[in-house]
Amino acid sequence: MRSSLTGVGRARAVAAFVLPVVLALGASPVLAGSAAPALSGEEVVPDRQPSTAQDGVALLRVVVPDQAAVDRLNALGVDLAEYRRAVDDGIEVHAVLSPGEARELRGKGFDVRDAVPNQAGFAANQAERRIAMSAAATAAQRDDTLTPLRAEWFTSTDDRRFLSVEVKSSATDAETVLTATWDSGPGTPPGSGGTATLSRFTDAGQYMYHRFDYPLPVTQAPARVTVRSSRGGSVTVPVTKWLGERRTPPGRHYVSDFVDHYMDPTEVTRRITGLAAEFPRITQVVDLPYRTNGYRRAAQAQFGTAPASTFHVTSTAYGSQGGNDVSLALTRPETASALKVSVTGKDVVVGLATDASGAITSTARQVVEALNADPAASALLRASTYRGDRGDGLVAAAPATRLTDGLKAPQSVSREPFQMKALRIGAKRDGSRVGVFLYCQEHAREWVTPLVCVETAERLLRNYAHDPRTRKIIDDLDIFVLPTANPDGAHYSFYDYNMQRKNMTNHCPARSADPASRNSWGVDLNRNFSVGSLFDGYSGASSDCTSAVFAGPAELSEPEDRNQVWLTRKYPNIRFAMNTHSYGGYFMWPPGSYKEAGRETLPRVDLGTENYFWEASRHILSAVQERRGTAIWPGRTGPVPDVLYSAAGNSADEHWYNRGIIGWDFEVGADLYDAATGRFQPVGFQPPFTEGHEEAMEFSGGQIAILEVARAYANDRRRPDSELKVTGRDDSSATFTFTTDEPANVYYTLDGSRPTLNSRKLVSSGVREGAQRITVNRTTEVHWFSVDVAGNVERGYRPGGTDRNYRSQRVEVRGNR
Ligand SMILES: [Zn+2]
Numbered sequence: 001m002r003s004s005l006t007g008v009g010r011a012r013a014v015a016a017f018v019l020p021v022v023l024a025l026g027a028s029p030v031l032a033g034s035a036a037p038a039l040s041g042e043e044v045v046p047d048r049q050p051s052t053a054q055d056g057v058a059l060l061r062v063v064v065p066d067q068a069a070v071d072r073l074n075a076l077g078v079d080l081a082e083y084r085r086a087v088d089d090g091i092e093v094h095a096v097l098s099p100g101e102a103r104e105l106r107g108k109g110f111d112v113r114d115a116v117p118n119q120a121g122f123a124a125n126q127a128e129r130r131i132a133m134s135a136a137a138t139a140a141q142r143d144d145t146l147t148p149l150r151a152e153w154f155t156s157t158d159d160r161r162f163l164s165v166e167v168k169s170s171a172t173d174a175e176t177v178l179t180a181t182w183d184s185g186p187g188t189p190p191g192s193g194g195t196a197t198l199s200r201f202t203d204a205g206q207y208m209y210h211r212f213d214y215p216l217p218v219t220q221a222p223a224r225v226t227v228r229s230s231r232g233g234s235v236t237v238p239v240t241k242w243l244g245e246r247r248t249p250p251g252r253h254y255v256s257d258f259v260d261h262y263m264d265p266t267e268v269t270r271r272i273t274g275l276a277a278e279f280p281r282i283t284q285v286v287d288l289p290y291r292t293n294g295y296r297r298a299a300q301a302q303f304g305t306a307p308a309s310t311f312h313v314t315s316t317a318y319g320s321q322g323g324n325d326v327s328l329a330l331t332r333p334e335t336a337s338a339l340k341v342s343v344t345g346k347d348v349v350v351g352l353a354t355d356a357s358g359a360i361t362s363t364a365r366q367v368v369e370a371l372n373a374d375p376a377a378s379a380l381l382r383a384s385t386y387r388g389d390r391g392d393g394l395v396a397a398a399p400a401t402r403l404t405d406g407l408k409a410p411q412s413v414s415r416e417p418f419q420m421k422a423l424r425i426g427a428k429r430d431g432s433r434v435g436v437f438l439y440c441q442e443h444a445r446e447w448v449t450p451l452v453c454v455e456t457a458e459r460l461l462r463n464y465a466h467d468p469r470t471r472k473i474i475d476d477l478d479i480f481v482l483p484t485a486n487p488d489g490a491h492y493s494f495y496d497y498n499m500q501r502k503n504m505t506n507h508c509p510a511r512s513a514d515p516a517s518r519n520s521w522g523v524d525l526n527r528n529f530s531v532g533s534l535f536d537g538y539s540g541a542s543s544d545c546t547s548a549v550f551a552g553p554a555e556l557s558e559p560e561d562r563n564q565v566w567l568t569r570k571y572p573n574i575r576f577a578m579n580t581h582s583y584g585g586y587f588m589w590p591p592g593s594y595k596e597a598g599r600e601t602l603p604r605v606d607l608g609t610e611n612y613f614w615e616a617s618r619h620i621l622s623a624v625q626e627r628r629g630t631a632i633w634p635g636r637t638g639p640v641p642d643v644l645y646s647a648a649g650n651s652a653d654e655h656w657y658n659r660g661i662i663g664w665d666f667e668v669g670a671d672l673y674d675a676a677t678g679r680f681q682p683v684g685f686q687p688p689f690t691e692g693h694e695e696a697m698e699f700s701g702g703q704i705a706i707l708e709v710a711r712a713y714a715n716d717r718r719r720p721d722s723e724l725k726v727t728g729r730d731d732s733s734a735t736f737t738f739t740t741d742e743p744a745n746v747y748y749t750l751d752g753s754r755p756t757l758n759s760r761k762l763v764s765s766g767v768r769e770g771a772q773r774i775t776v777n778r779t780t781e782v783h784w785f786s787v788d789v790a791g792n793v794e795r796g797y798r799p800g801g802t803d804r805n806y807r808s809q810r811v812e813v814r815g816n817r
Helices: 007-016 022-025 067-075 097-107 122-142 265-278 364-373 377-381 448-463 468-476 487-495 515-520 561-571 607-628 651-659 689-714
Strands: 058-064 079-087 092-099 111-115 146-156 160-169 178-182 193-197 199-203 205-210 214-218 224-229 234-239 285-286 298-303 311-318 327-331 341-343 347-351 381-385 399-400 421-425 436-440 479-483 574-584 584-590 637-639 662-670 672-674 680-681 722-729 734-740 744-749 775-778 781-788 805-810
Touching: 058 067, 067 079, 067 092, 079 234, 092 097, 097 111, 122 584, 146 224, 146 234, 160 178, 160 224, 160 327, 178 487, 193 214, 234 377, 234 637, 265 285, 265 421, 298 327, 298 399, 311 364, 311 377, 341 364, 341 722, 347 364, 347 399, 364 377, 364 381, 381 421, 421 448, 436 448, 436 561, 436 689, 436 722, 448 468, 448 479, 448 689, 468 479, 468 689, 561 574, 561 651, 574 651, 584 607, 584 651, 607 637, 607 689, 607 744, 607 781, 651 662, 662 689, 722 781, 722 805, 734 744, 734 781
Parallel strands: 327 347, 436 479, 436 574, 574 662, 584 637
Antiparallel strands: 058 092, 058 111, 079 092, 146 160, 160 205, 160 214, 178 193, 178 224, 199 205, 224 234, 285 421, 298 311, 311 381, 327 399, 341 347, 421 479, 584 662, 672 680, 722 734, 734 775, 744 781, 781 805
16 A cells, blocks of 8 residues: 555645754644644654754665655655665665654555665764864864065085075964975976975064074075975975175285184284274274273182081272282180181181180171171171071181182283273274274173174275275275273183173172172173163063173163263264174174063064165175185074074164164174084084184175175165055955165055155065055055165155155056046
């Protein structure tokens, strides 16, 4: 009776099969209580729910005798698959059925069989699908945008080739992995050169960009590199050549190489005064007004072994001024005595307190207090317990001990405040020439750096008479060379503690001024300046007097730094400064520091200036490369915080932000490539002189190239030219940017007004990225002009005037003309 369903029943059955959604939505069971003969409410209602519980709905095989039976299934509203095939006893069709529906059909005589096997694993499929879907959803979120920052190849060390790549992902998390693949030159297959994973560069907890930790050695110069992200992003960019700028070789009689040993500050200062005497027509010595504290220390002695019983004394006079003559003895009287201090000349004797048995009862604290309370003794020395200890331990007797400043330099090194001297070089030293300030050895242990400054001065002076290029430099510029910006610390580094970085001035309180702390005293002179300083809340300096980056008690507390400020104020024609440090091979510029919270840097230089710095760096670093092929890496070129760290209160920032002086930093001593291991090796502060000498030669070349850059700036009368370039357009907007034929800033208006220096300035779209793109959503008349770093304005336009010879172009937006 396969056709026994009544019309009413059929209608109800159809309703039952097509209503599950309604039922699932909680509507009252439409069919409940109906009179349908074959379909009871409870069979229909609960069991076919497209909700969370699938209740066994399955794709079941149904075998019917003929097409008429298939038609009946359709008429019943059975959810049939389109699939059918002939079987021995008829036609097999597949129906989506709940158990109740299956029972019902069976009740109607249909041959409902088993489930289609591959459809059985609903739960497993569902789980699999959930996983896949969530992965897909995450992938959609993850798909990142890659911004190429730099992709360069260069040669270094024995003409080996290296590849450097920097790419920024819009995904900032640590799971994002970027992989670079490159070819072997023009026309070669992508990937034929090699592949490598980039490192994630973070600073102060903030993602910066991805890069190679070290440039990768490559056999062929790649033409293109593709970077792919694990998040799905991908970008392909051309690989450009870094450095290797062709420079005119020096004249045939150009002389160089004037240093043959590491020189202490006394020697380098004598050297430049000697040069001034030899070349009086084109030089003069500038005595900087603030004397240093001097290569000198108070004399000290320490008594005791355990912290509680230990104390130290420090002479009130410097060792060289009598402190070294003071002595202290701790005696134990034979009979019971009270603590007693006596002074004869510069010899201090403490009679320790003893009890009836002759045992000492004086504690370290009692001795300290007695010494400091005695007028005659405290005129000679001050006493202190050990590093803040209470000093409750008993003191032992000790023979007379001479206090000493411990300084080991020969007497030829003065113990008096040091007269810092700069050598001023220039044919016309009347302030009319662009000034350049070259200074070296702010950090004492960087022994190569004063050699760089001395070599530069010698090259300039000894080639002036016969080398035309040198003559132009000296004729057109006003050069100030300060070979050692930290003479006291440097003397200490040469004779006492070679790793001394700071100056020698001890700002520590007595409790952290014990003799064993002597190598930790001093102020980091490159953290004591007044811009972006520790005192302003910037990062990379310390208030701890024993820290390697101690900022000092206040901004510009140190005479060495006040001298730098004095020089740049006294000679306002100074437009460029180069602060030469070691080591690592860096070329850097402001900003040099940031606030830790949010990594907020000092204001970044504007786009035109940044581009100018990059262009200058190519010239300067190509000169460094001339000596022995050393390339300063692109990854070690740029604003200090982009490539190194934050250095609160450094001198380049002082010069740039306070006086508009372009303040650059060198770190001489680039890592050396070891072909045997395929690794770069750092050179350190005091490499063997053969290496230090090479570094001095190559970076003196760099300093002279800075002078060439400064001279080009001084003589730059060429006006920049610019173009507006539309980079994208759709129905409702247009995007454009500007290009300039030399580094220059672009000022523009979008409202049809006359552009001035107060108009919008084209900015960078991000750290190490190019110019921003400007989007307008209506047809816009853009007015603009460009200004180069030397102040030349495009077309001679006067931004403060009234003439209208600025640049102008209409940017069309479709449907809006
Ligand atoms: Zn340094």
